[in-house]
Amino acid sequence: MAKYSERFKLMLVKEYQGGTYGYDTLASKYGMSSSSPIKRWVKIYEKFGMEGLMRKLQKKVYPVQFKLDVLSFMTRTGFSETETALHFGLTNPPIIASWKKAFNEGGAEALENPKGRPPMSDKAKKRKNKQTDEKEETKEQKLERENELLRLEVEYLKKLRAFQMDPDGYLEKHKQRYHSNSKKRTD
Structure with missing residues (x-):
């Protein structure tokens, strides 16, 4: 969706x-x-x-009785999910469909089970914060690496542009540089 x-x-x-x-x-x-x-x-x-x-940033948790009341009202009146949601002040009508499906598959007990992960313990939160600090260091390192790659790319594009403007002059200039570098390596 x-x-x-x-x-x-x-x-x-x-x-x-x-x-x-x-x-x-x-x-x-x-x-x-x-x-x-x-x-x-x-x-x-x-x-x-x-x-x-x-x-909504915070998911609202509705009591089982409220969910049952909503489903019962919808069945009695024949209202659509949207109409029922508006009647009960819910801004997310598709949630009623998920309640209906859960109720049909597992009864009232299925409406009681909260979806998603259980809340984190304090120890787990502290551990996660430490990992986040370590990740920030790696983010900085990643940014430095990305900067270096961008610098190399700009340098390469400048050389490419120079070559395209005057291929012979560029080759002559760099031919001398190449020969002097190759002599140093053999010494």
């Missing part, structure tokens, strides 16, 4: 609200395989404003 920037989402929402294009036309105009995300963004923007379109 492609990740879209908040700016891109807002641009599409505003373009849709301008009335010039419909959902499907916008999707094909911007090379999207489906117009569903645009429909969702428009509805979320209308309910929550720009904040609804923004990515």
Whole structure:
């Protein structure tokens, strides 16, 4: 699933609200395989404003009972995931689909299992910080190496340009240098 920037989402929402294009036309105009995300963004923007379109840095953990209430409401009313999400104040409607899938596969217990890795212990965090410090040193070394390679590339391009402008003069100049270097090596 492609990740879209908040700016891109807002641009599409505003373009849709301008009335010039419909959902499907916008999707094909911007090379999207489906117009569903645009429909969702428009509805979320209308309910929550720009904040609804923004990515959340912190993942919110919902209690199992809340997830069950959402799924039960959706089943009772026949609302879509987007409509249900808007009703419950959720800005990420696809999360309901993942809850539904988990519930269908493993029941209420499946809704209880948090996804992803467990939080790091303090020891692991300290170890990670030490490794980061070491990586910064290697980053500096990498940058120095990259600088050196760029300097060599510039030098090479200068010589290439000089050769292209006057091949005979360049060869004559460097022929002398080559002969003097080769004599030093044989001594």
